[in-house]
Amino acid sequence: MLLVALSFWLVAMRLPTPQGLHHTSLATRWQSQQPQQPARPWSGWSLIRLPRLRPEPIRPPKVALQIGHEDVANHPPELRGLRWNTGGYADGVQEIDVNRQVVGRLERRLLALGIEVDILPATPPVGYRADLFISVHADSVRDPNRRGYKSAHFDPPRNALEPILREHLDEAYLRASRLADDSINVSPTMREFYAFNHRKYRHSVHPDTPAVIVEMGYISNLKDRAYLAKASEPADALLQGIVSYLREQGKLPEPPDRTPIELPELRAEVMRLK
Numbered sequence: 001m002l003l004v005a006l007s008f009w010l011v012a013m014r015l016p017t018p019q020g021l022h023h024t025s026l027a028t029r030w031q032s033q034q035p036q037q038p039a040r041p042w043s044g045w046s047l048i049r050l051p052r053l054r055p056e057p058i059r060p061p062k063v064a065l066q067i068g069h070e071d072v073a074n075h076p077p078e079l080r081g082l083r084w085n086t087g088g089y090a091d092g093v094q095e096i097d098v099n100r101q102v103v104g105r106l107e108r109r110l111l112a113l114g115i116e117v118d119i120l121p122a123t124p125p126v127g128y129r130a131d132l133f134i135s136v137h138a139d140s141v142r143d144p145n146r147r148g149y150k151s152a153h154f155d156p157p158r159n160a161l162e163p164i165l166r167e168h169l170d171e172a173y174l175r176a177s178r179l180a181d182d183s184i185n186v187s188p189t190m191r192e193f194y195a196f197n198h199r200k201y202r203h204s205v206h207p208d209t210p211a212v213i214v215e216m217g218y219i220s221n222l223k224d225r226a227y228l229a230k231a232s233e234p235a236d237a238l239l240q241g242i243v244s245y246l247r248e249q250g251k252l253p254e255p256p257d258r259t260p261i262e263l264p265e266l267r268a269e270v271m272r273l274k
Contacts (some may be wrong), residue, residue, distance in 0.1 A: 061252060063117050124195050133209050146221060170183075
C-alpha cells in the first residue's frame with residue numbers, strides 16, 4: 001500500500017499545474033485580478049470625512065425703542081387701566097409728538113451703524129426679546145421750574161445688565177444734553193413700569209432683555225422744552241449711550257478709523273460715539 005501511494009504521488013508531481021492557480025490562496029488570486037491603482041500617500045483625513053465647517057454669521061444687535069404712549073387705546077384687557085394715559089401736555093406741546101420725533105431720528109442713526117431696530121407702541125409683544133429695550137418719554141408737571149433727565153429699570157433689576165445699560169445711558173445723556181440729573185424724582189411707577197413688569201403683565205419685555213425707561217426732560221420747563229424741540233440732540237445723546245453699552249458688551253465692533261458716517265440730517269464722526 002505504501003508503494004501504491006508513493007507511485008500516485010510521483011505521477012501527480014509530474015502533471016502540469018492548472019493555469020492561473022500556481023498554488024496561491026484565494027485571497028491572493030482575487031487581488032491579482034483587480035486593476036492596479038496608483039499608490040497614494042496615507043493621510044488621516046482620507047479615512048475620515050468631516051462636514052465642512054462654516055463660520056456663523058455675525059448677527060447685528062437688535063435695539064427696541066418704545067414710543068411712550070403710542071396707541072394706548074389699543075392696550076389689551078390686562079392694560080386697559082392705562083388706555084386713558086395719552087402722555088403729558090404743556091404750552092401747546094404734546095409729549096407723544098416729542099417721543100415720536102426723537103425715536104424716529106434715533107432709529108435712523110442706529111440703522112446707519114448697522115444696528116437692527118424695532119419700533120414698538122405702548123403695548124410690547126408678549127415676552128419680547130432684544131439686546132436692549134428703551135421706553136422713550138418726556139415728563140410734564142405743574143411746577144414749571146422742575147427740570148432734568150432721569151431713568152429707571154425694574155426694582156430689583158431683572159437681570160445683571162439692566163444697571164449697566166442705565167449707567168451708560170445716564171452718563172451719555174447727562175454729558176451730551178447738559179440737563180440736570182433728576183434721579184431724585186424717579187417714581188415707583190417708573191421702577192415698576194408695566195412694559196418690563198413681567199411679574200404682573202404678559203405684555204411685557206422678557207426678563208432676560210435689559211430694559212430701561214427714560215424721561216428725556218420736562219416739556220413743562222421752558223429750557224428743557226427748547227432742548228427737546230431739537231429732536232436730533234436728545235436722539236444723539238441716547239445714541240451715544242446705546243453705542244457705548246453695545247461696544248462694552250462686545251455686540252458692536254469698535255470703529256477702525258475716524259471715517260465720517262453719513263446720517264440723514266448730520267455728519268457724526270464714529271470716534272465721537274465712543
